[in-house]
Amino acid sequence: xxxxxxxxxxxxxxxxxxxxxxxxxxxxxxxxxxxxxxxxxxxxxxxxxxxxxxxxxxxxxxxxxxxxxxxxxxxxxxxxxxxxxxxxxxxxxxxxxxxxxxxxxxxxxxxxxxxxxxxxxxxxxxxxxxxxxxxxxxxxxxxxxxxxxxxxxxxxxxxxxxxxxxxxxxxxxxxxxxxxxxxxxxxxxxxxxxxxxxxxxxxxxxxxxxxxxxxxxxxxxxxxxxxxxxxxxxxxxxxxxxxxxxxxxxxxxxxxxxx
Numbered sequence: 001x002x003x004x005x006x007x008x009x010x011x012x013x014x015x016x017x018x019x020x021x022x023x024x025x026x027x028x029x030x031x032x033x034x035x036x037x038x039x040x041x042x043x044x045x046x047x048x049x050x051x052x053x054x055x056x057x058x059x060x061x062x063x064x065x066x067x068x069x070x071x072x073x074x075x076x077x078x079x080x081x082x083x084x085x086x087x088x089x090x091x092x093x094x095x096x097x098x099x100x101x102x103x104x105x106x107x108x109x110x111x112x113x114x115x116x117x118x119x120x121x122x123x124x125x126x127x128x129x130x131x132x133x134x135x136x137x138x139x140x141x142x143x144x145x146x147x148x149x150x151x152x153x154x155x156x157x158x159x160x161x162x163x164x165x166x167x168x169x170x171x172x173x174x175x176x177x178x179x180x181x182x183x184x185x186x187x188x189x190x191x192x193x194x195x196x197x198x199x200x201x202x203x204x205x206x207x208x209x210x211x212x213x214x215x216x217x218x219x220x221x222x223x224x225x226x227x228x229x230x231x232x233x234x235x236x237x238x239x240x241x242x243x244x245x246x247x248x249x250x251x252x253x254x255x256x257x258x259x
Contacts, residue, residue, distance in 0.1 A: 001054045003044040004113035005078065006104055006134070007037040009062050009069040010124045022093050022222050031065065033072045036119025040180040042187040043149060044117050045077035051151075055079050059107045061100050063090065067203060074198035075190035081203045082107050086215065093222040094125070099215060101133035106211025108138055115156065116177040120145055131179035141176040147184045 009031050017028035041058065048054035058073040059082040060066055070081045084103045089095060108116060116138075118131035135142035147167075148159035160168040161181050172178070190198070208215050235251065237244035 001047075001051065001115070002111060002113040003047060003054065003056050004108055004111055004116045005037070005040050005044050005056060005058045005073065006116065006118040006130065007041065007058050007060045007070065007073055008034040008119070008122045009060065009066040010034045010122050012123070019225050019227065022225050024225075031069060033069050034119055034122045036121055036123070036180060036182060037073075038119075038187045039182050039184055040117040040119050041073045041076055041078060042185045043180055044115075045188075046185060047151065048077065048079075057082065057111060057113070059084065059104060059111075061085065061095065061103050070203060071195075071198045071201075072190060074201045074203070075194040076188055077194070078201075080201055082111075083203065083205050084207070084211070085205070086208050088215065092218055094218060094220050096218045096220040097127050097129040097133050098219055100130050101137050102213050102215075103208060103211065104130070104134050105137035106208070106213040107206065108134070110211065114154075114174050115151075116140070116175070118177060118179050120179045120181050128179075131177055135177035138175075138177070141172045141174075142178065143170065143172045143176065144179045145181050146178045147181045149178065149180075149184065 010033075011024070011029040011031050013024050014028040014030075018025050041056075044056045048056050056078045057080055058070060058078045060070055061084045062069075063085055064083075067083060070083060074081055084107060116131075116134065118134065120131070121128035122130075132142055132144055134140075143156070143158045143160055145161045146158045147161045150157045154174045156172045156174060156176055156178065158170060158172055158178060160170065162168055237247050
């Protein structure tokens with residue numbers, strides 16, 4: 001059995017940062033593995049540990065810088081990785097979900113996985129569309145927002161998290177794409193041994209031409225980037241607990257909070 005896991009590198013901005021045109025200056029950014037993808041990797045590795053003859057392959061669309069992030073998945077138990085990129089994407093403000101799906105589908109057609117796991121969304125743009133778009137590109141069955149997964153033969157029994165706290169139990173025939181929700185498992189920390197082994201595991205680099213994929217123009221463009229306005233209504237009481245207790249009690253009564 002082969003499991004393909006799509007992973008993304010996401011940037012997290014410092015508490016204080018500066019916007020440079022349509023981007024945040026790199027001085028204020030820290031790059032890391034996308035949280036939702038971490039759960040997808042863990043789910044794939046747990047399957048490989050519980051069943052015989054399972055290969056876990058991760059794939060990402062990202063520049064060379066992303067290889068450090070990709071190796072986190074290798075350190076946690078994935079067998080090998082594929083990175084897809086084209087220099088023309090360096091000048092694109094926003095790589096849309098459809099473009100990512102075409103590139104990921106190119107890798108999937110080469111790998112022919114039985115199961116594809118993807119995080120529900122990424123922490124940066126949070127489109128939540130790449131996994132389902134990938135399933136559409138491949139003509140695979142799919143299940144979104146999966147928080148429990150059981151495999152038996154060629155069927156995945158999944159619990160899906162719906163609106164309002166409702167859960168749906170359904171069977172999805174393989175091959176399939178499942179988007180994984182946080183909380184489905186507890187992602188492991190990479191061991192020192194795993195980190196060392198990750199450096200020697202295969203990491204292939206492919207371009208769109210290698211996958212017979214035409215990029216075309218992005219369907220989305222970034223037009224502005226602004227710091228969201230924040231509103232704060234905080235009252236600070238200075239002094240000891242004895243000195244401020246009466247002030248706090250008065251404020252709570254004014255707010256309608258009674259003991």
